[in-house]
Amino acid sequence: MPTAPKTASESQSHITWIVQPEDLNIHGSLFGGRLLSLMDKCAAMAAMRHSRRNCVTVSIDKVDFVAPVKHGFLLDLTARVHFTARTSMEIYVDAWAENPLTGDRKNVCKAFFSFVALDGDSQPTPIPPVELETDQDRQLNAEAQARYDARKKSASDSRRIVKK
Numbered sequence: 539m540p541t542a543p544k545t546a547s548e549s550q551s552h553i554t555w556i557v558q559p560e561d562l563n564i565h566g567s568l569f570g571g572r573l574l575s576l577m578d579k580c581a582a583m584a585a586m587r588h589s590r591r592n593c594v595t596v597s598i599d600k601v602d603f604v605a606p607v608k609h610g611f612l613l614d615l616t617a618r619v620h621f622t623a624r625t626s627m628e629i630y631v632d633a634w635a636e637n638p639l640t641g642d643r644k645n646v647c648k649a650f651f652s653f654v655a656l657d658g659d660s661q662p663t664p665i666p667p668v669e670l671e672t673d674q675d676r677q678l679n680a681e682a683q684a685r686y687d688a689r690k691k692s693a694s695d696s697r698r699i700v701k702k
């Protein structure tokens with residue numbers, strides 16, 4: 539399967555949402571699990587656009603809930619691929635909440651999602667490398683590479699320990 543590079547902006551994806559009663563927690567603000575589910579969906583859209591494959595979430599790293607989101611506020615989510623390996627990719631999703639009456643906007647959550655592209659037999663399959671375009675892409679790429687290397691190293695260390 540040819541894997542020509544694809545730019546990060548080619549697969550960038552967005553979801554806009556209005557926070558309604560079914561999205562709320564017992565405090566009357568947006569339930570964190572609801573927000574994570576929307577972010578996961580937005581990341582899945584970017585993963586599928588990047589790979590043109592079915593993709594599954596394999597991990598979520600470093601979720602920061604920065605501020606609560608009120609009932610009736612508008613949510614804007616953006617997902618962008620900043621790291622690709624052989625079959626997996628890391629996607630940064632950030633969420634902004636907007637007061638619809640004033641237009642004031644606040645960053646409310648950010649997280650890193652890892653997805654794996656699957657072939658028709660549900661096996662991991664190669665994906666195109668991502669072509670980085672911005673300074674933020676390059677910074678996130680370096681951080682993701684370090685996470686990827688650390689995870690691979692710890693997997694191979696634990697295999698060595700099990701074999702002893």
Ligand SMILES: CC(C)(COP(=O)(O)OP(=O)(O)OC[C@H]1O[C@@H](n2cnc3c(N)ncnc32)[C@H](O)[C@@H]1OP(=O)(O)O)[C@@H](O)C(=O)NCCC(=O)NCCS
Pocket residue numbers: 593594595596597622623624625626627652654660661662689
């Ligand atoms: C995703 C899945 C198919 C990977 O299977 P696997 O046996 O771990 O496959 P591999 O070891 O070959 O790893 C495949 C890729 O996943 C990456 N990966 C595995 N575990 C990971 C983790 N915890 N975090 C990030 N990447 C991970 C590997 O690095 C590899 O990427 P690479 O080819 O780019 O190096 C399997 O773990 C799975 O089906 N998980 C459940 C997915 C799911 O149901 N998600 C929720 C609903 S969408």
